[in-house]
Amino acid sequence: MSPGDESILDEPILSARNLSLSFGDVRALDEVAIDLWPGEVLAIVGESGSGKSTLLRVLAGEARPDAGAVTYRDTTGTVLDVHNMGEPALRRLARTEWGFVRQDARDGLRMGVSAGGNVGERLMAVGARHYGDIRAEASRWLERVEISPTRIDDRPGLFSGGMRQRLQIARTLVTRPRLVFMDEPTGGLDVSVQARLLDLIRGLVSDLGIAVVLVTHDIAAARLLAHRLVVMRDGRVVEEGLTDRVLDDPRHPYTQLLVSSVLAA
Amino acid sequence: MSNWVLKAEGLSKGFTLHLQGGVRIPVLRNAGLVVAPGECVALSGPSGAGKSTLMRLLQGNYGADAGTILIRRTDGVVADLATASPREVNALRRDTIGHVSQFLRVIPRVPALEVVAAPLLARGVTREVALNRAQALLRRLNLPDRLHALPPSTFSGGEQQRVNLARGFIADFPLMLLDEPTASLDAANREVVIALIGEAKARGAALIGIFHDQEVRDRVADRTIEVAPLREAA
Numbered sequence: 001m002s003p004g005d006e007s008i009l010d011e012p013i014l015s016a017r018n019l020s021l022s023f024g025d026v027r028a029l030d031e032v033a034i035d036l037w038p039g040e041v042l043a044i045v046g047e048s049g050s051g052k053s054t055l056l057r058v059l060a061g062e063a064r065p066d067a068g069a070v071t072y073r074d075t076t077g078t079v080l081d082v083h084n085m086g087e088p089a090l091r092r093l094a095r096t097e098w099g100f101v102r103q104d105a106r107d108g109l110r111m112g113v114s115a116g117g118n119v120g121e122r123l124m125a126v127g128a129r130h131y132g133d134i135r136a137e138a139s140r141w142l143e144r145v146e147i148s149p150t151r152i153d154d155r156p157g158l159f160s161g162g163m164r165q166r167l168q169i170a171r172t173l174v175t176r177p178r179l180v181f182m183d184e185p186t187g188g189l190d191v192s193v194q195a196r197l198l199d200l201i202r203g204l205v206s207d208l209g210i211a212v213v214l215v216t217h218d219i220a221a222a223r224l225l226a227h228r229l230v231v232m233r234d235g236r237v238v239e240e241g242l243t244d245r246v247l248d249d250p251r252h253p254y255t256q257l258l259v260s261s262v263l264a265a
Numbered sequence: 266m267s268n269w270v271l272k273a274e275g276l277s278k279g280f281t282l283h284l285q286g287g288v289r290i291p292v293l294r295n296a297g298l299v300v301a302p303g304e305c306v307a308l309s310g311p312s313g314a315g316k317s318t319l320m321r322l323l324q325g326n327y328g329a330d331a332g333t334i335l336i337r338r339t340d341g342v343v344a345d346l347a348t349a350s351p352r353e354v355n356a357l358r359r360d361t362i363g364h365v366s367q368f369l370r371v372i373p374r375v376p377a378l379e380v381v382a383a384p385l386l387a388r389g390v391t392r393e394v395a396l397n398r399a400q401a402l403l404r405r406l407n408l409p410d411r412l413h414a415l416p417p418s419t420f421s422g423g424e425q426q427r428v429n430l431a432r433g434f435i436a437d438f439p440l441m442l443l444d445e446p447t448a449s450l451d452a453a454n455r456e457v458v459i460a461l462i463g464e465a466k467a468r469g470a471a472l473i474g475i476f477h478d479q480e481v482r483d484r485v486a487d488r489t490i491e492v493a494p495l496r497e498a499a
Contacts, residue, residue, distance in 0.1 A: 037352060195373040202372070228351045242325065242351040249327040253283035260284060261371060 011073055013038045013179055014134050018203045019058055019068035021235075026046055028054040029065060030235040038178065039209040043216060043226035043243065045258065051235040053183055059213060060100060060181045061090045075178065095125040099172035103184040107163035109156050109171065115142060117151035119170045126175050141170040145200060162193035166200065173204055180205075182214045186221055198224055218260045233256045270302045270335065270440050271323070276332035276347075291495050292318045297332070298490050299472070302439070305462060305472040306484035308393035314494040316475050317444065321474065322347075324364050324442055325354040336361060340438055343373040356474055361386050363438030367445045371418040377403065377428050378413045384436040394496060395435075402431040406457055422449040435462050443474035447481050459484055 012035040019032040028051045036042050044052045052116060057063040059070055061082045070082040074097060078094050083092070094100070102108040109118050119138035120128075139149040145166040147159075156164050163187065172180060184200065186194040198221055205212055205225070216222055222229055230245045231254065233237040239252040250256045279291040290472060292315045300306050302357070308316045320370035325346050335444040338361050344353060346362075356390070358364070361383070378399050385395035397439070406427040412420065417428045426449045433441065443462075445498055447455045462485045465472060476482035 040352070086478075161496055200374065205476045227355055230423050241328075242354050244326055245351075245354075248321070251281070251328075 010037075011077075012036055013060065013073050014070070016055075016059060016070045017068055019055070019070070021054060021058060021063070021065045024074060027235045029058065029068075030131065032068070032141045032232075032235070032236075032237055034059070034213075034230065036179075036211050038211050041205060041212040041214060041226045041229065042228050042230065043222035044230045044232060045091070045219060045222050046232035047217060049231040049256075052232050052258060054235075055232065056181055056183055056213060056215045060098070072179070076171075081213045092265045093249040094177065098177050099175070099177040099183050101165075101168055101172050101180060101182040104155070105168040108110060108168040109164065111155065111157055114153045115147065115159070115167055118156065118167060119174050122171050122175050134194055137174065138170075139176050142167075144204070145170045146196075156172060160190055160193075162197060165189065165197055169197075169201065169204070173206070173208065173210070176208060179211045181214075182212060182216075184216055184218075185214070186216070186218060194218075194221075219247065219259065231258065266463075267458040269299045269335075269474070270330060271298070272333075272335045273297050273299075274321065274333050274486055276319070276322060276334070277330045278315075278322060278327060279330060281381055283431075285388075292323075292433065292493055295490075296351055296492070300440075300473055301338050302469040302471055305355050305466055305474065305485050305489050307482050307489045308473065308475050308492050309482075309489050311494060313439060315431070316492045319492060320444055320473070320475060324362060325358065327348070327462065330341075330479035336440060363433050363441040365388045365441070365443045367431035367448060368416055369429045371416065371425075373418070374416055376414045377408070377417050377420070380428055381431040381435055384432060398435055399431065402435055403427070406431055407454055415497055423451065423454070424482075427449060427454060430458060430461070437468065437470070439470055441470055441472045442478075443472060445475055445477060447476070447478050455481060 001172055007177045014035040014036040016032060032055060044055060054063065058065050064083055068214050072080045074080060101110065116135060116138040119141050120134040123137060137150055142149050143153060144255040147163055149165055156167055159167065186197050189197065202225055207262045214225060225242045229240060229243045229251065230237055231246065233254045239246055239250065239255045247259055248254060250259050271355040274297040276293055279289055279338055280343040282288045283321050296319060298306065306317060318327060322329050329347040335343050336346055336357060346354065346357060378396055381403060382395040383401035385398060386392065400413060408424060408427050409497065412424065417425050430446060432464055445463060447458050450458065459481060462472060
């Protein structure tokens, strides 16, 4: 089956049920349920402290919930329990079928390795061995994320913030993962840089048919990228649905507040 | 009428403004309409009567409080937009419901040609075919070739509206929703839009429109449905 056929399947690629997690007295996640289908972009919006970043880490197996479960359906159709598959299996998933784009590119890149090396390393992790092929593919991906291939031997420390973020996206997508977690991918960047990055992500995600869980506090980014929207507050999902309907016809008081607080551009 | 494309019944819609002390604004009560293939229905009524709200319900942009919006899909299956899941709504918008809004939501950096071709690309049509069709339609709407490769953010209102029209008419949707499609157009381009609507009717599309331009309405609409304002005390 080719990846393009996946979108017609009626089985979610990722499902979470009854997720709860507390830090002391703070309930970071309170009975959260999420489904994500192949090729779908789901945005999780909410203010700082709403639990959205915690949810992302739990979905990706980086944090363990107090209660509830996350399941992932892999390329063979096998349903895996994310928090009970064991570290080696989870690490293998993270470098093959999954990707993670961090808010701070320095957390997702190896800063001591060249741009080409950062992209090539992900390819080698999935079995690529031919140096010339790896370098050529890395060069193609640099171009795809609008970084001049003449910068292939430069370390990311020499790049601007926007370039570093684009490099992280190339490193993540080069192996064509089926599922990518994104944590505030445009956070901390200049507005002009954000627009370029958002458009780049939009194009790549739709061309490659990747399923994405996007955590953002940027409503405009969610509108541009997401098919569906989940609004979180105090660790709970207060509203969810079709992106434009949640934003244009919000029902919950908190969603109305969130939407009305955005300056129309 | 049994051969309808859209049959909406018992539609109600109101808004609860939680930030304004929970004030409740009713807009539509028990609204309905049926549209047949090849038919263009104009919604009329005073400003604020709920025409745009009804259009947004029929597009899935607003959620109905009550009622059904039955839509016959291209494969003959009938879907209820009022209760459809987000994924079903997205599929209906890809294959069945075309929409020309009054204003273009501009995506940074995306050229006009790509904006117009997007509905075909979403259905898996090849880039070459989609872009050729987009170019032909933009030319027909008299948008100069030099603008095709530019993002529409800097275009005039009339130019943006023509991009929007081309995007709406490119993919032969069986159901089309037109919100003031000729509002910022000159006489020549108005004629093009009237011709496009005529061709859509001829291929069997059902169209629902808000046309403030009386002449356009008289020439394209087969029927008019009056949307009356709700009385406060009702």
